[in-house]
Structure formats: structure tokens, C-alpha cells
Amino acid sequence: MIEWKKYDPTSREIESHINHLVTDGHRVLIAQLASVVGAVKYSWMINNSWINWVTHYAQINLPAKCIFCKKGLVGEEHERDEEGNAICRPCFLSESDIGE
Known part of the structure; x- marks a missing residue:
């Protein structure tokens, strides 16, 4: 079973630059949390494109x-x-x- 966690944009507990499952409740994709260049924040990225719709994430445990x-x-x-x-x-x- 996938252990989904509510995404808190202010949390620094999420390991960055590794693949995670992300969702908004309607779709599930693979993304990485990364630092936004020129800003003091982190956001989710898919194929070098920033996304802002993530509500929950999960670690990938193969x-x-x-x-x-x-x-x-x-x-x-x-x-x-x-x-x-x-x-x-x-x-x-x-x-x-x-x-x-």
C-alpha cells in the first residue's frame, strides 16, 4: 500500500532531488522536489518543468x-x-x- 503524505510547502523533511510519486487526487506522476533558482523556496519538478498542483506525495519503495x-x-x-x-x-x- 502506498503511504501518501500531505504536502507541506514549508517542510524541509522531504528528501530533494529523488523521485517521488505526486498527486492532486486526480492524477499520479513521478516528480522531484528541487530548489527554485532565484527564489528561496522548493517546488516539484517533472522533466525540468515546475508543477504547482501537488497536494500529496509518497516515497517510491521498490x-x-x-x-x-x-x-x-x-x-x-x-x-x-x-x-x-x-x-x-x-x-x-x-x-x-x-x-x-
């Missing part, structure tokens, strides 16, 4: 990726070998294969 193969896999896809090295079953990579 599934974790395998640190070995970088695929988005669930934990049960990975196991440990006899020496305790993590192994990714789908790609058969292990910590020793990549020198970690």
Missing part, C-alpha cells in the same frame, strides 16, 4: 535487488553455500564470484 546480480528478487531466491557465502539461485553468482 523491491530490494540482489546485490550480486542486481535483479529484483525476493529473499528466498538467495541462499548460503557451505562456507556461508550468499548465492543467488537464478544467476548462480556468489560473494566469492564477485570478490566480496
